[in-house]
Amino acid sequence: xxxxxxxxxxxxxxxxxxxxxxxxxxxxxxxxxxxxxxxxxxxxxxxxxxxxxxxxxxxxxxxxxxxxxxxxxxxxxxxxxxxxxxxxxxxxxxxxxxxxxxxxxxxxxxxxxx
Amino acid sequence: xxxxxxxxxxxxxxxxxxxxxxxxxxxxxxxxxxxxxxxxxxxxxxxxxxxxxxxxxxxxxxxxxxxxxxxxxxxxxxxxxxxxxxxxxxxxxxxxxxxxxxxxxxxxxxxxxxx
Numbered sequence: 001x002x003x004x005x006x007x008x009x010x011x012x013x014x015x016x017x018x019x020x021x022x023x024x025x026x027x028x029x030x031x032x033x034x035x036x037x038x039x040x041x042x043x044x045x046x047x048x049x050x051x052x053x054x055x056x057x058x059x060x061x062x063x064x065x066x067x068x069x070x071x072x073x074x075x076x077x078x079x080x081x082x083x084x085x086x087x088x089x090x091x092x093x094x095x096x097x098x099x100x101x102x103x104x105x106x107x108x109x110x111x112x113x114x
Numbered sequence: 115x116x117x118x119x120x121x122x123x124x125x126x127x128x129x130x131x132x133x134x135x136x137x138x139x140x141x142x143x144x145x146x147x148x149x150x151x152x153x154x155x156x157x158x159x160x161x162x163x164x165x166x167x168x169x170x171x172x173x174x175x176x177x178x179x180x181x182x183x184x185x186x187x188x189x190x191x192x193x194x195x196x197x198x199x200x201x202x203x204x205x206x207x208x209x210x211x212x213x214x215x216x217x218x219x220x221x222x223x224x225x226x227x228x229x
Contacts, residue, residue, distance in 0.1 A: 031215050042120075042222055043203065043205075043219035044119075045217075045218075048215070050215075075125075090158070092157075094215065100164065102148050102150065103160070105157030105158050106156055107155070107157050
């Protein structure tokens with residue numbers, strides 16, 4: 001089954017404790033992206049990657065890091081999480097050059113930073 | 115600056131009637147528009163799209179209309195069914211097929227279809 005898999009689904013952590021949210025896709029997509037969803041703000045792009053070793057900032061990159069060492073994986077790293085990073089996170093992927101069928105999204109990671 | 119706006123946070127419709135969800139955008143460079151549907155505890159799923167060279171695209175019960183001069187698009191669901199109850203996001207991209215790949219999303223509209 002074609003899918004984007006995120007882990008974990010739920011995470012509660014404390015301020016300053018480094019964490020990584022993993023994302024993996026099995027569709028050989030070149031383009032991957034991370035979004036966060038917040039009430040009243042919709043989905044906002046954090047980082048994206050056009051292909052292996054090619055990453056760039058989205059609209060709200062502060063406090064986040066990413067890496068793209070393999071085509072299928074695109075982890076999101078919070079080196080020193082803060083409460084304002086409490087949010088619902090989605091990883092997404094698509095083929096480069098076309099959005100005819102839009103992104104394929106993962107099921108989401110609900111992160112709470114206390 | 116919210117480039118894609120959905121001004122109605124919620125909408126309630128009776129089963130069998132038409133649901134109309136609206137979306138406005140400010141960036142005139144947007145050329146490709148999509149609607150996503152999101153159920154609780156799931157990721158958004160692609161519903162329907164439209165390129166700026168068209169003013170209408172239809173897929174079964176779902177029709178998207180684009181008014182480029184007004185920078186406005188709408189999603190019509192006819193007839194509405196209880197299973198359509200979800201949050202709907204509109205999204206926009208630069209490029210006629212979204213070749214730029216970045217999607218800018220609206221804030222979402224919660225649709226509730228009542229029996």
